[in-house]
Amino acid sequence: MTFxxxxxxxxxxxxxxxxxxxxxxxxxxxxxxxxxLGAEVIVVEPPGGHASRRFGPFLDDVPGAERSLWWWxxxxxxxxxxxxxxxxxxxxxxxxxxxxxDIVLEGEPPGQLAELGLDFESFEPExxxxxxxxxxxxGRSSPRSREPITDLTLQADAGPVWSCGYDDHLLPPxxxxxxxxxxxxxxxxxxxxxVAFYARQTLGFGQHVDVSMNAACNVTTxxxxxxxxxxxxxxxxxxxxxxxxxxxxxREMTSAxxxxxxxxxxxxxxxxxxxxxxxxELGLRDRFDEFFFVEMGVERGGVQLPDITGDPExxxxxxxxxxxxxxVAAHLPGKEFFVQAQQRGIPAAMLFAPEDVxxxxxxxxxxxxxxxxxDDLGRSFLYPGPVFQAPTSPxxxxxxxxxxxxxxxxxxxxxxxx
Amino acid sequence: xTSALGGLRICDFSGQLAGAGATRFLAAMGAExxxxxxxxxxxxxxxxxxxxPFVDERRGPDFGGPFNNHNVEKLGVTLNLRTDVGKELLRxxxxxxxxxxxNFAPGVMARLGFAYDALRSLKEDIVYVSNSGYGHSxxxxxxxxxxxxxxxxxxxxxxxxxxxxxxxxxxxxxxxHHGANVMAIAIMAGLLHRNRTGDGQWIDISxxxxxxxxxxxxxxxYTVNGRPLRRSGSPDSNRSRAPVMAPHGIYPCDGExxxxxxxxxxxxxxxxxxxxxxxxxxxEARWASCPGRVEAEDELDRRLAEWTSSxxxxxxxxxxxxxxxxxxxxxxxxxxxxxxxxxxxWGLWPSVTHSKMGTVRVDGIPAHFSKTDWxxxxxxxxxxxxxDVVFGDLLGHTDEExxxxxxxxxx
Numbered sequence: 001m002t003f004x005x006x007x008x009x010x011x012x013x014x015x016x017x018x019x020x021x022x023x024x025x026x027x028x029x030x031x032x033x034x035x036x037l038g039a040e041v042i043v044v045e046p047p048g049g050h051a052s053r054r055f056g057p058f059l060d061d062v063p064g065a066e067r068s069l070w071w072w073x074x075x076x077x078x079x080x081x082x083x084x085x086x087x088x089x090x091x092x093x094x095x096x097x098x099x100x101x102d103i104v105l106e107g108e109p110p111g112q113l114a115e116l117g118l119d120f121e122s123f124e125p126e127x128x129x130x131x132x133x134x135x136x137x138x139g140r141s142s143p144r145s146r147e148p149i150t151d152l153t154l155q156a157d158a159g160p161v162w163s164c165g166y167d168d169h170l171l172p173p174x175x176x177x178x179x180x181x182x183x184x185x186x187x188x189x190x191x192x193x194x195v196a197f198y199a200r201q202t203l204g205f206g207q208h209v210d211v212s213m214n215a216a217c218n219v220t221t222x223x224x225x226x227x228x229x230x231x232x233x234x235x236x237x238x239x240x241x242x243x244x245x246x247x248x249x250x251r252e253m254t255s256a257x258x259x260x261x262x263x264x265x266x267x268x269x270x271x272x273x274x275x276x277x278x279x280x281e282l283g284l285r286d287r288f289d290e291f292f293f294v295e296m297g298v299e300r301g302g303v304q305l306p307d308i309t310g311d312p313e314x315x316x317x318x319x320x321x322x323x324x325x326x327x328v329a330a331h332l333p334g335k336e337f338f339v340q341a342q343q344r345g346i347p348a349a350m351l352f353a354p355e356d357v358x359x360x361x362x363x364x365x366x367x368x369x370x371x372x373x374x375d376d377l378g379r380s381f382l383y384p385g386p387v388f389q390a391p392t393s394p395x396x397x398x399x400x401x402x403x404x405x406x407x408x409x410x411x412x413x414x415x416x417x418x
Numbered sequence: 419x420t421s422a423l424g425g426l427r428i429c430d431f432s433g434q435l436a437g438a439g440a441t442r443f444l445a446a447m448g449a450e451x452x453x454x455x456x457x458x459x460x461x462x463x464x465x466x467x468x469x470x471p472f473v474d475e476r477r478g479p480d481f482g483g484p485f486n487n488h489n490v491e492k493l494g495v496t497l498n499l500r501t502d503v504g505k506e507l508l509r510x511x512x513x514x515x516x517x518x519x520x521n522f523a524p525g526v527m528a529r530l531g532f533a534y535d536a537l538r539s540l541k542e543d544i545v546y547v548s549n550s551g552y553g554h555s556x557x558x559x560x561x562x563x564x565x566x567x568x569x570x571x572x573x574x575x576x577x578x579x580x581x582x583x584x585x586x587x588x589x590x591x592x593x594x595h596h597g598a599n600v601m602a603i604a605i606m607a608g609l610l611h612r613n614r615t616g617d618g619q620w621i622d623i624s625x626x627x628x629x630x631x632x633x634x635x636x637x638x639x640y641t642v643n644g645r646p647l648r649r650s651g652s653p654d655s656n657r658s659r660a661p662v663m664a665p666h667g668i669y670p671c672d673g674e675x676x677x678x679x680x681x682x683x684x685x686x687x688x689x690x691x692x693x694x695x696x697x698x699x700x701x702e703a704r705w706a707s708c709p710g711r712v713e714a715e716d717e718l719d720r721r722l723a724e725w726t727s728s729x730x731x732x733x734x735x736x737x738x739x740x741x742x743x744x745x746x747x748x749x750x751x752x753x754x755x756x757x758x759x760x761x762x763x764w765g766l767w768p769s770v771t772h773s774k775m776g777t778v779r780v781d782g783i784p785a786h787f788s789k790t791d792w793x794x795x796x797x798x799x800x801x802x803x804x805x806d807v808v809f810g811d812l813l814g815h816t817d818e819e820x821x822x823x824x825x826x827x828x829x
Contacts, residue, residue, distance in 0.1 A: 147739050388600065
């Protein structure tokens with residue numbers, strides 16, 4: 001039986017799979033996902049705990065190894081053990097533990113584990129079914145493999161930063177917020193790990209999976225890459241819209257309560273119809289000089305984008321649709337605009353801050369936020385939970401992150417009773 | 419080389435990037451992915467079939483550069499599901515598939531007559547994976563989205579910007595990539611569960627949930643500490659408050675729109691940086707520790723920017739890394755694709771052969787497998803390119819049947 005038990009009594013897709021994860025700043029999300037999918041994930045930290053326990057934010061803003069919300073989030077559902085790998089008893093225990101595991105997840109500087117005889121090659125002769133996943137900045141064989149990186153320098157080097165920022169290019173380009181370089185590598189690492197594990201079931205052998213964080217970000221930049229690969233063209237960053245080869249019109253709108261909203265500019269008949277009815281209901285039609293063109297959009301059967309450049313009437317209709325939608329947005333609170341637009345068949349969104357996601361009824365209705373008990377504090381907190389609903393093997397946050405060395409005894413038993 | 423997913427068959431309705439990206443990866447790992455498209459609309463439900471960039475002046479559903487990029491190594495068939503024969507052929511295909519994937523708006527598969535119960539009646543242990551903007555439950559289940567709307571609705575667009583300015587949002591469909599990555603994870607999780615228990619299931623992905631999931635610590639700061647991100651001076655994603663690092667930013671360099679990213683993780687990094695700057699202001703005591711640098715971070719950034727602005731970004735970044743300080747030039751696409759030994763050494767831009775477009779470079783896979791590595795050689799399928807292979811060779815129908823059905827508009 002996998003430990004810890006899932007609070008809902010279910011079994012996950014990775015029930016019975018044991019993962020040894022060497023704690024790292026950049027690979028922790030991958031281990032968390034495997035744990036949420038049902039694996040028994042044992043996170044191995046150095047004595048005193050991993051450095052990321054010192055990353056904020058902290059519970060009540062008071063630092064402490066058991067108070068880091070960073071650590072909490074990225075390590076839910078894992079078992080924790082602290083081992084000194086430079087001490088024989090520590091490295092021996094890790095060796096036994098790995099020998100009793102199915103998947104190893106690590107982000108150590110390439111070569112470091114080999115020096116300790118704790119790399120994939122050392123285990124392969126005796127444990128050929130082991131799936132070993134390395135997540136490193138440039139992959140294991142790069143000449144730059146030991147250079148220092150952070151999420152910022154990673155995303156600058158590999159493409160994401162070039163595409164983000166403002167129309168004003170005197171302002172620097174911008175890093176996508178929230179450690180997305182690390183996350184990108186971790187999602188790729190998980191899907192690769194699952195493929196390798198599947199192959200082990202069908203082919204009978206494990207293997208080494210070498211994930212490059214730099215490569216992961218490089219292939220996660222959409223048009224920036226294929227515009228260059230296919231057409232030799234370079235995209236330029238633009239405020240609140242896609243980086244593109246050509247400058248596109250501003251798309252964000254401001255609601256009556258000062259929120260930022262965006263919406264699909266009407267093109268189809270139904271969208272012009274919806275806008276026409278909406279403006280009429282709100283009493284805006286008489287205040288909008290170009291309303292005539294909105295109605296014309298209905299009569300004409302919408303407008304085709306290619307027509308807009310060559311056909312003044314189509315251009316006027318398209319512009320009236322955009323201006324009308326902007327007028328509606330300015331008339332309503334942002335949340336109402338977003339929800340009503342969608343209900344009327346006009347795709348739209350409000351710029352949600354993280355707290356808006358927590359307060360919004362949709363996410364709770366799907367069971368996205370889950371209560372995680374912190375028995376040590378006598379409290380429980382809402383955490384982001386399942387990214388997908390899988391009825392017979394649910395994605396489950398099975399419990400809080402481990403304290404430093406909390407599961408030492410269990411882990412020793414798992415390693416073979418040492 | 420043996421392929422990891424040989425023998426695995428996916429009946430694939432998914433398109434755009436959020437869907438197609440998932441089965442692209444699995445196809446590169448050896449799965450037989452059969453993309454099913456509508457001949458009546460020329461496959462344009464997936465708009466990427468017809469949009470730029472193009473390799474030359476030719477246009478049409480077989481020439482969209484993004485479609486080629488996202489559909490390498492797949493087979494492509496057309497089926498008019500408004501016809502009885504079309505429906506029957508799809509039933510035959512589902513019956514011999516392991517997985518069915520789609521990223522239509524909720525309700526479309528049911529209207530086609532292929533909701534989960536129908537699929538399960540054709541193949542008891544089918545793994546059916548749906549991927550949509552808000553998922554198939556909850557008050558927003560019918561809402562339509564694409565990348566920018568998902569990113570606005572999940573909190574990630576808000577988290578990207580410079581203090582004192584409006585959020586910049588993410589300048590591409592980041593969550594389409596990760597919708598695809600999460601979908602690949604869901605498919606493989608479903609298959610592993612099936613292998614263990616014999617049970618299939620319907621897995622329902624919400625891209626907006628996935629986006630919120632990728633902003634965890636900020637969400638916990640609100641649910642645990644009650645601190646909203648909507649506050650003065652926040653967000654400022656070029657800086658780092660968790661963990662606290664300063665200096666930490668993107669600074670101007672010599673030339674037009676040239677920038678370098680520099681991050682000092684700790685006081686040791688700062689001392690190394692100060693050693694390279696070698697200016698008297700760096701020696702002031704207030705910069706020596708992180709709290710001091712954070713307190714006057716605007717001034718610190720201004721002084722650093724004055725220093726970097728006359729320097730070449732590549733040589734500066736190399737010098738700083740040599741000194742142990744994380745630093746990188748903000749690379750343009752041309753630079754990271756054509757002039758970066760890292761991506762070249764990885765084999766990150768493989769060339770594929772497309773039946774009409776010819777040889778085109780595409781995205782590779784950021785993981786190398788020591789025994790069953792990925793293969794990306796074949797371009798995306800033209801519309802209906804593999805009808806004969808799939809309906810004839812695979813499903814066993816005769817040439818006469820295929821000719822008749824083609825005349826009836828089934829394909």
